[in-house]
Amino acid sequence: MEITQHTAQINQALRLESGRMLNQYALAYETYGQLNAAGDNAVLLCHGYTANQHAAGRPVGRPKAGWWDVAIGPGKPMDTDRFFVLSSNVLGGAGGSTSAASLDPKTGKPYGMNFPLITIGDMVNAQAQLASHLGIARFHAIVGGCMGGFQVMEWMARFPSLFDKAMVIAATYRVSAHTIALLSLIREAICSDPDWQNGDYYGSGRKPNQGMGLATAFGICIWMGRSVMEQRFANRTHGDGQLRYGFAPEFEIEHFLHQVAAGSGEKIDPNALIYLGRAMQYFDLSRPYRQLSDAFAGFRGVALLVSYDSDWRYPADEMELINQALLAAGIPSRHATLSSKFGHGAFIYDFASLAPVLEDFLLRPVPGCPNLQRELPRSA
Amino acid sequence: MEITQHTAQINQALRLESGRMLNQYALAYETYGQLNAAGDNAVLLCHGYTANQHAAGRPVGRPKAGWWDVAIGPGKPMDTDRFFVLSSNVLGGAGGSTSAASLDPKTGKPYGMNFPLITIGDMVNAQAQLASHLGIARFHAIVGGCMGGFQVMEWMARFPSLFDKAMVIAATYRVSAHTIALLSLIREAICSDPDWQNGDYYGSGRKPNQGMGLATAFGICIWMGRSVMEQRFANRTHGDGQLRYGFAPEFEIEHFLHQVAAGSGEKIDPNALIYLGRAMQYFDLSRPYRQLSDAFAGFRGVALLVSYDSDWRYPADEMELINQALLAAGIPSRHATLSSKFGHGAFIYDFASLAPVLEDFLLRPVPGCPNLQRELPRSA
Numbered sequence: 001m002e003i004t005q006h007t008a009q010i011n012q013a014l015r016l017e018s019g020r021m022l023n024q025y026a027l028a029y030e031t032y033g034q035l036n037a038a039g040d041n042a043v044l045l046c047h048g049y050t051a052n053q054h055a056a057g058r059p060v061g062r063p064k065a066g067w068w069d070v071a072i073g074p075g076k077p078m079d080t081d082r083f084f085v086l087s088s089n090v091l092g093g094a095g096g097s098t099s100a101a102s103l104d105p106k107t108g109k110p111y112g113m114n115f116p117l118i119t120i121g122d123m124v125n126a127q128a129q130l131a132s133h134l135g136i137a138r139f140h141a142i143v144g145g146c147m148g149g150f151q152v153m154e155w156m157a158r159f160p161s162l163f164d165k166a167m168v169i170a171a172t173y174r175v176s177a178h179t180i181a182l183l184s185l186i187r188e189a190i191c192s193d194p195d196w197q198n199g200d201y202y203g204s205g206r207k208p209n210q211g212m213g214l215a216t217a218f219g220i221c222i223w224m225g226r227s228v229m230e231q232r233f234a235n236r237t238h239g240d241g242q243l244r245y246g247f248a249p250e251f252e253i254e255h256f257l258h259q260v261a262a263g264s265g266e267k268i269d270p271n272a273l274i275y276l277g278r279a280m281q282y283f284d285l286s287r288p289y290r291q292l293s294d295a296f297a298g299f300r301g302v303a304l305l306v307s308y309d310s311d312w313r314y315p316a317d318e319m320e321l322i323n324q325a326l327l328a329a330g331i332p333s334r335h336a337t338l339s340s341k342f343g344h345g346a347f348i349y350d351f352a353s354l355a356p357v358l359e360d361f362l363l364r365p366v367p368g369c370p371n372l373q374r375e376l377p378r379s380a
Numbered sequence: 381m382e383i384t385q386h387t388a389q390i391n392q393a394l395r396l397e398s399g400r401m402l403n404q405y406a407l408a409y410e411t412y413g414q415l416n417a418a419g420d421n422a423v424l425l426c427h428g429y430t431a432n433q434h435a436a437g438r439p440v441g442r443p444k445a446g447w448w449d450v451a452i453g454p455g456k457p458m459d460t461d462r463f464f465v466l467s468s469n470v471l472g473g474a475g476g477s478t479s480a481a482s483l484d485p486k487t488g489k490p491y492g493m494n495f496p497l498i499t500i501g502d503m504v505n506a507q508a509q510l511a512s513h514l515g516i517a518r519f520h521a522i523v524g525g526c527m528g529g530f531q532v533m534e535w536m537a538r539f540p541s542l543f544d545k546a547m548v549i550a551a552t553y554r555v556s557a558h559t560i561a562l563l564s565l566i567r568e569a570i571c572s573d574p575d576w577q578n579g580d581y582y583g584s585g586r587k588p589n590q591g592m593g594l595a596t597a598f599g600i601c602i603w604m605g606r607s608v609m610e611q612r613f614a615n616r617t618h619g620d621g622q623l624r625y626g627f628a629p630e631f632e633i634e635h636f637l638h639q640v641a642a643g644s645g646e647k648i649d650p651n652a653l654i655y656l657g658r659a660m661q662y663f664d665l666s667r668p669y670r671q672l673s674d675a676f677a678g679f680r681g682v683a684l685l686v687s688y689d690s691d692w693r694y695p696a697d698e699m700e701l702i703n704q705a706l707l708a709a710g711i712p713s714r715h716a717t718l719s720s721k722f723g724h725g726a727f728i729y730d731f732a733s734l735a736p737v738l739e740d741f742l743l744r745p746v747p748g749c750p751n752l753q754r755e756l757p758r759s760a
Contacts, residue, residue, distance in 0.1 A: 018625035117625045177613035177633040178606040184634050185597055187627075192590050194574060210572050218565055218598065226558040226692060233557035235664055245398035245497045247567075247658065253557040254564050278627065284615055312606060 001073050001080045003059040004031050007096050010129050014091075020116040023105075027130045028089040028096030029053050032072055033080030035136070041376050042136045043078060043362065044127065044163070045087045046144030046151035049276055050219075050268055052095030055087040056080075070351045077359035078143070081378040086136065090151070091126040092118035092279065094272035101202060101269050112199035118275055120147070120283045124154040128162070138162050140376070141362055145169035145347045146314075147276065150283050153295070153322070157285060160298035164372050167361055169306045169347045169354070172314040173292055173322050174284035179313060182222045183277035189215040190270045199271050208270050213261030215273065220260055225312040228343040229253065292325040302372070303333040304361045306354060308346040310339075332366070381453050381460045383439040384411050387476050390509050394471075400496040403485075407510045408469040408476030409433050412452055413460030415516070421756050422516045423458060423742065424507065424543070425467045426524030426531035429656055430599075430648055432475030435467040436460075450731040457739035461758045463520065470531070471506040472498035472659065474652035481582060481649050492579035498655055500527070500663045504534040508542070518542050520756070521742055525549035525727045526694075527656065530663050533675070533702070537665060540678035544752050547741055549686045549727045549734070552694040553672055553702050554664035559693060562602045563657035569595040570650045579651050588650050593641030595653065600640055605692040608723040609633065672705040682752070683713040684741045686734060688726040690719075712746070 007028045014022045030053050035042060045055055047067070056072035058065055072078040072085055089095035092115070100115040107114075131139070142163050144152045149171025156166050175183075190196055193211025201207050221229070233253040237243065249255050286292040296303075303326050307316040316337040326333035338353045340346035347354055366372035387408045394402045410433050415422055425435055427447070436452035438445055452458040452465055469475035472495070480495040487494075511519070522543050524532045529551025536546050555563075570576055573591025581587050601609070613633040617623065629635050666672040676683075683706050687696040696717040706713035718733045720726035727734055746752035 113627070117627075119625075174615055176606060177609040177615065177631075178601065180613075180615060180631050181597075181601045181609065181633050181637055184637060185594065185601065188594055188597070189569070192594060193572070214565065214568055214572060217561070217568070221558065221561045221565065222601075226556060229557040229561065233560075235554055235557065235560060235661075243662070245499075245662070247493070247497075247654075251557075251560050251661065253561050257561055257564060274627075281631065282623070282625070 001032055001057055002034065003057045005059050005061070006030070008130055008133050010126070010133055012129055014122070014126055014129070016116055016122045017119040018117050022091075022098065022116065025091060025098035025126065026096065026102070027091065027098075027126055029130065030055065030059065030066075030087045032056050032085040032087070033083055035084040036376075039135075039137055040140060041083050042131075042139045043083045043085045044131070044139045044142040044155075045072075045078070045085055046127075046142065046148035047087065047090065047093075048144070048146030048148050049280065050273070051148075052093060053087045053089035054095070056085070067348060070348075071355070071358060077355045078362065079359070079378070082376045083140065083362065086131070086134070088127050088130055090118075090123040090147075090276070092123070092272065092275040094269040099269065100199065100271035100275055110200070110202040112202070112271065115271070115275065117282075118279050120150045120154050120279055121158065123279065124151050124158055127151070127155075128159050131162070139164070141165035141167060143167040143169070143358070144171070146171060146344065147280055150280065150285075153285050156299045156303075157295040160296075161300065164301035164366075165361065166299070166301060166303045167306070167358070168303070168319075168322065170308060170311050170314055170344055172318050173286055173295075173325075175280055178222075180281045182218070183281050186215040186219055186277055187274050189218060190274060196270065199274075201270075207265050209265035212265035212270050212273075216264035217257040217261045220257060223313060223344045225310065225343045228310055228341055231341055292321070293328040296326050296329040296331055299329070299331055301331070302366050303331050304357070305333065305335040306347070306357060307335065307337045308340045308343065309337055310341055311344045311346065313344040381412055381437055382414070383437045385439050385441070386410070388510055388513050390506070390513055392509055394502070394506055394509070396496050396502050397499040398497050402471075402478065402496065405471060405478035405506065406476065406482070407471065407478075407506055409510065410435065410439065410446075410467045412436050412465040412467070413463055415464040416756075419515075419517055420520060421463050422511075422519045423463045423465050424511070424519045424522040424535075425452075425458070425465055426507075426522065426528035427467065427470065427473075428524070428526030428528050429660065430653070431528075432473060433467045433469035434475070436465070447728060450728075451735070451738060457735045458523070458742065459739070459758070462756045463742065466511070466514070466516065468507050468510055470498075470503040470527075470656070472503070472652065472655040474649040479649065480579065480651035480655055490580070490582040492582070492651065495651070495655065497662075498659050500530045500534050500659055501538065503659065504531050504538055507531070507535075508539050511542070519544070521545035521547060523547040523549070523738070524551075526551060526724065527660055530660065530665075533665050536679045536683075537675040540676075541680065544681035544746075545741065546679070546681060546683045547686070547738070548683070548699075548702065550688060550691050550694050550724055552698050553666055553675075553705075555660055558602075560661045562598065563661050565598055566595040566657055567654045569598060570654060576650065579654075581650075587645050589645035592645035592650050592653070596644035597637040597641045600637060603693060603724045605690065605723045608690055608721055611721055672701070673708040676706050676709040676711055679709070679711055681711070682746050683711050684737070685713065685715040686727070686737060687715065687717045688720050688723065689717055690721055691724045691726065693724040
């Protein structure tokens with residue numbers, strides 16, 4: 001599989017939903033596979049909250065396999081012998097795109113908290129400019145989970161004629177009060193660390209690692225959910241089972257949280273977590289419309305929603321509301337709820353059940369849908 | 381209703397579960413009503429995690445009504461014209477009992493984190509000494525919710541012959557991985573505040589108020605639960621509905637969390653929250669036994685369990701496990717699941733449905749139970 005890593009410099013102004021402007025910006029991306037001569041085999045992959053554009057393989061300079069390496073590659077469900085996969089980092093994200101860590105052209109110093117607020121709609125507008133920049137006229141499919149799923153739905157609302165298949169995994173059309181609360185607390189955990197320095201920690205030699213550790217552990221508690229955590233850890237003690245009656249980690253779940261918290265500040269830029277969290281808090285696809293189905297009115301392709309029975313962030317019954325709105329808008333839509341004990345992260349950590357669903361969705365011709373009359377041949 | 385506020389000085393050594401000793405200690409308490417001549421109308425009320433002994437009325441020096449004022453008083457379900465209610469602050473708690481804020485006799489300075497770790501069992505051992513100190517030979521009933529419910533069950537295991545009616549509200553026999561995780565994060569939020577000063581903030585003029593605010597907001601997200609929060613706040617914006625696209629609080633849930641977080645450091649001693657949280661983490665009534673029902677083997681009274689359908693901290697199906705263990709131990713036990721949208725705090729904030737259940741349980745004679753043959757008369 002050929003992997004290319006790039007950063008596109010888009011020299012076109014982007015008016016943000018907040019009213020502020022970005023006169024130019026960069027978007028980092030990776031691609032897997034080759035765009036065919038007909039230009040009809042491109043798939044856009046949108047990443048989730050804490051991920052980035054490195055979705056597959058191990059390109060030069062990337063020691064770790066991508067976050068969805070199980071899904072992307074020759075012969076894998078997102079088959080790079082058939083499809084040209086574009087994995088785009090979001091605007092504001094940590095991965096090389098323009099974000100709070102970038103230099104503010106006005107000051108020559110990193111933006112920090114002077115970076116404008118980004119919405120999911122802004123991310124998608126930027127991705128559409130990237131596609132145009134790359135000469136991709138239309139996508140066969142757009143796929144995303146979690147915050148990536150939010151992006152897929154914004155694509156349906158904003159650029160309904162630029163793609164044919166929409167696949168939304170483990171997402172919602174508007175975040176709940178609980179998710180808003182959680183994302184605020186993640187932000188406050190980071191901001192309360194003195195090393196955060198009002199967001200101007202770049203180059204200071206100090207990063208808000210403690211705040212990031214706390215934010216990450218809190219995130220784990222929420223994304224994983226109660227029942228998933230119970231099945232994995234219950235109240236088992238670590239080591240010999242002898243109780244120590246102290247404050248050092250005593251229970252397995254405590255050790256686990258310490259482990260995931262350690263080094264979390266090195267894995268992702270803390271300000272990016274703050275900005276992407278805020279983008280998710282504002283996400284409500286239905287807000288500009290009289291009813292949710294109006295958001296989908298222009299889309300002429302097919303849709304697939306996948307939820308997980310253990311995902312209490314974006315429960316199946318809330319994803320079914322999206323399905324109903326799609327059907328009401330006349331879109332051939334299907335909603336599959338998969339069983340997993342991995343909660344919200346199941347589409348990454350428990351991929352086996354999703355694999356055939358994804359493969360089938362990308363390959364299957366769609367009668368009545370002009371662009372989806374044939375199965376794409378393998379190039380290899 | 382006569383209210384007395386006291387602190388009992390217990391000059392008897394207490395061997396803690398950790399192996400450490402407290403040579404003497406103080407327990408703060410309030411009482412409501414009068415102990416009758418027969419000495420058979422005493423009810424012990426055990427408080428929850430963030431509460432204290434101030435359960436009812438407004439005694440001198442207490443500007444706020446107690447946390448269960450709806451339940452306790454003349455003619456109320458816990459009728460002080462019939463019952464003598466002892467509301468005991470727990471060992472280690474914030475309310476005047478010996479705790480991390482007390483002077484360590486060895487150093488003459490507040491214990492801080494040198495205070496020994498306290499367990500729920502230790503709390504109950506201390507309460508039993510308090511009862512003896514006050515001349516209460518036996519209790520008609522012991523009642524408690526949340527961490528107070530943990531205490532009621534430890535009473536059943538440790539002093540099964542000293543009371544006749546056990547009422548456990550919104551509790552569990554062992555905490556879940558998720559509750560352990562949450563309590564760790566509450567501790568870490570406090571400890572990561574530089575003003576915590578390794579627990580030695582007493583008299584320094586600085587308290588970890590920011591950490592306490594974060595810890596309190598975490599707690600709210602978890603105790604309240606997703607569905608309760610959704611019903612109350614959804615993603616409604618505050619004010620005129622105009623989106624501001626910034627980091628100032630924008631959503632109603634954010635304003636609510638700010639409100640509850642503000643001043644939380646003044647309401648309860650941060651170290652007490654740390655110690656009581658650790659006590660809850662260690663709570664597992666079944667740990668010393670082959671099976672849970674063995675913990676109840678000595679009890680000869682009756683039991684009532686009350687759960688709430690919206691309480692995801694201690695769900696009804698887990699409380700039913702306690703009920704089954706009680707029945708297996710031959711104890712007349714009943715489990716009522718009440719409907720509320722207030723989640724874990726329903727027994728305080730949505731008391732109406734619990735009122736008749738509590739009243740009936742305290743009053744009803746129990747055929748076959750030697751101490752419960754008659755309904756207690758009103759003294760007034």
